[in-house]
Structure formats: C-alpha cells, structure tokens
Amino acid sequence: MIFDIEKIYEEGLDFEVLEAKERFNLDSPDSVLTEDIKVQGRLEKSGQTILCQGSLETGLTVTCTRCLSDFTFLVKGDLKVHFTPREENSKPADEVELTSQDIEQEFYNESQIDLSSSVRDLILLSLPQVILCQEDCAGLCLECGTNLNKKICACKHEGSGDPRLAVLQQLKDKLK
Numbered sequence: 001m002i003f004d005i006e007k008i009y010e011e012g013l014d015f016e017v018l019e020a021k022e023r024f025n026l027d028s029p030d031s032v033l034t035e036d037i038k039v040q041g042r043l044e045k046s047g048q049t050i051l052c053q054g055s056l057e058t059g060l061t062v063t064c065t066r067c068l069s070d071f072t073f074l075v076k077g078d079l080k081v082h083f084t085p086r087e088e089n090s091k092p093a094d095e096v097e098l099t100s101q102d103i104e105q106e107f108y109n110e111s112q113i114d115l116s117s118s119v120r121d122l123i124l125l126s127l128p129q130v131i132l133c134q135e136d137c138a139g140l141c142l143e144c145g146t147n148l149n150k151k152i153c154a155c156k157h158e159g160s161g162d163p164r165l166a167v168l169q170q171l172k173d174k175l176k
C-alpha cells in the first residue's frame with residue numbers, strides 16, 4: 001500500500017486498493033485474515049504534509065473468547081492518517097502539535113508514503129478485547145468442556161458459571 005507522493009496532484013488523489021490477504025502480515029496469532037483488504041479514500045497534499053482519509057473493509061477469522069470456536073469477524077473502519085516527512089532535524093514528538101487525537105501520525109521517507117502500518121493498526125484496534133461469537137455466547141462447560149451453544153451437557157450448572165474460572169480458562173488457553 002505504497003503511494004508515490006508526486007502522483008498526488010493539487011486537487012488530491014482518489015484511490016481504491018485491494019491488498020491480497022496473503023501479502024499482508026497481521027502479526028497476530030489469534031486472528032487470521034480471510035478476506036482481502038479493501039481500502040478506498042483520498043490523499044491530499046498540504047505543503048509537506050499528506051493527509052489520507054478513507055475507509056477500510058476486511059474480514060478475519062477470530063476465536064471466541066468464551067467458547068473458543070472460530071468465526072468470521074468483519075472489520076469496517078475509517079482511516080485517517082497524517083504523514084509528515086521524517087527529517088533529521090524534526091522536532092521531538094512532545095513539541096509536535098497534534099491536531100486531533102483520532103488522527104494517526106506517521107512519517108514518510110523521501111518520495112513515498114506507506115499505508116500498511118496504519119491499516120494494520122486499524123484492523124487490530126477494531127478487534128475488541130473480548131471477542132464473542134454472539135452476544136449471549138454460553139461458553140464452554142467448565143466440567144466437561146462441551147460447547148454449551150451447541151448442546152447442554154449433563155453436568156450441574158450453577159448460575160451462568162463463575163467468571164473467575166472463565167478467566168483461568170482463558171489464561172490456560174493462552175499458554176497452549
């Protein structure tokens with residue numbers, strides 16, 4: 001997702017790219033891209049600064065935190081990035097005036113900007129901390145491991161399960 005800055009003209013540049021999922025490394029063990037990444041938007045140049053505004057769509061296979069089944073999670077997000085040149089004498093970060101909290105700041109080298117890391121950040125930030133396959137996912141039986149969304153086992157269930165045990169279960173799974 002690299003753009004030549006010289007191709008961004010006075011009036012800006014509209015773009016639409018479809019990045020093959022195989023070419024995109026998400027660096028996340030819990031989620032796997034299952035759809036190509038569609039990014040469309042507009043690049044505008046203002047002096048040395050390049051502003052990218054657009055939207056992103058893709059899909060991933062993720063694992064439900066509660067019942068551990070894999071399911072598809074669709075990502076749709078707004079991409080907003082400010083690119084400024086990386087210079088030897090650029091101001092330290094704490095002196096740079098941030099225009100807005102929700103605009104990501106990136107640097108570019110020489111004549112090209114690269115959207116890849118912003119896109120990766122946006123995808124990863126779109127994933128909630130606790131990912132549930134359905135809002136009222138019944139989870140796994142803590143006794144026998146049955147997926148309670150699919151069938152009810154013969155074990156005794158008191159209430160809706162102890163949340164502390166669920167946390168332990170998650171920790172155990174992380175250690176696998």
Ligand SMILES: [Zn+2]
Pocket residue numbers: 064065066067068069132133134137138139
């Ligand atoms: Zn679930």
Ligand SMILES: [Zn+2]
Pocket residue numbers: 141142143144145146153154155
């Ligand atoms: Zn059971």
